[in-house]
Amino acid sequence: MKEQEKEFYIFDLDGVLVETMYNYGKAFARVFKEDYGVENFDLDYYVHELGGMDGYGQISILAKRYGVTVEDYDALNQKMHEYYVETLDHIVPIEHNVRLARALLDAGKKVAVASGSYRFIVDRCLEAAGLSDIPIKVTASEVKKCKPDPEGYLRAAELLGADPKDCLVFEDTPVGVKAAQAAGMRVFRFYDTLRDGPNV
Numbered sequence: 001m002k003e004q005e006k007e008f009y010i011f012d013l014d015g016v017l018v019e020t021m022y023n024y025g026k027a028f029a030r031v032f033k034e035d036y037g038v039e040n041f042d043l044d045y046y047v048h049e050l051g052g053m054d055g056y057g058q059i060s061i062l063a064k065r066y067g068v069t070v071e072d073y074d075a076l077n078q079k080m081h082e083y084y085v086e087t088l089d090h091i092v093p094i095e096h097n098v099r100l101a102r103a104l105l106d107a108g109k110k111v112a113v114a115s116g117s118y119r120f121i122v123d124r125c126l127e128a129a130g131l132s133d134i135p136i137k138v139t140a141s142e143v144k145k146c147k148p149d150p151e152g153y154l155r156a157a158e159l160l161g162a163d164p165k166d167c168l169v170f171e172d173t174p175v176g177v178k179a180a181q182a183a184g185m186r187v188f189r190f191y192d193t194l195r196d197g198p199n200v
Contacts, residue, residue: 008162009104010153010180011134013115014051015172016190017101018125019092020117021047027083028062031076036068052175054116054146055080081118088121093129097170097190101131110160112136114152114169136160148175150183157183 014020022043029041045065050058055077063070070076104111113134115122119141126132138156145151157164169180172190180187 006166008110008112008157008160008167009101009170010112010114010156010160010167010185011097011101011170012052012172012176013113013122013125014117015047015094016097016170017094017113017129017131019094020087020125021051023087023090024080024084027080027087028058030083031080032062032066032068035076035079036066038066038068041066050175052116052147052171052173052179054140057146081121085121088124088128091125091128098129098131100170101134105131105133110162112138112156112160114138114156116140116146116152147173147179148182150179153180153183153185157185 011017014024025043025046028046029038029043032038032041046058046062050061056073059070059073059076101111111134113122113126113136115138117125117140119137119139122137122139123132126134126137136156136159138152138159140146143151143155153167153169154164157167160167164184167183167185169185169187170190171177171180171187177187177189
């Protein structure tokens with residue numbers, strides 16, 4: 001009898017398989033400037049501190065940071081995504097991580113994506129990266145709580161038929177690492193040397 005698979009792989013999307021965090025940040029900066037007059041939006045703060053969170057959590061933190069009152073979170077989030085979607089034709093795959101995911105898929109390993117982005121964005125990004133055949137995708141469209149809550153990772157493990165302790169997660173943000181650890185999974189944190197400095 002073939003030994004049961006004991007290794008499962010779950011990839012974050014933004015900042016791991018595709019470089020999109022600055023795209024999101026620029027979309028937020030545009031909205032906060034147009035709607036609230038914020039001229040000093042800090043893209044690096046957004047990328048390093050808020051990456052991995054869902055849009056609503058980001059809006060709450062950004063509103064406090066810039067001293068503005070957001071009356072309609074849904075409208076702001078929708079406007080941000082409209083601006084973000086304009087950038088989807090210029091998605092940049094992170095090639096070495098894409099090659100890793102492709103090698104695992106081609107070797108017959110069980111692979112999933114767990115992302116704080118919405119399903120239609122995840123699908124577009126994976127298509128651009130040549131990874132649309134990843135069979136399991138858990139997105140903000142399928143969960144009630146996003147990272148740092150572990151719900152997305154636990155859902156991915158469930159769909160993989162995996163015990164969380166047998167899952168290896170590839171992440172790039174502290175928020176994502178916390179979510180994976182809270183799910184009881186092992187984590188490999190990817191550091192982008194252009195964004196984060198040397199790997200450690």
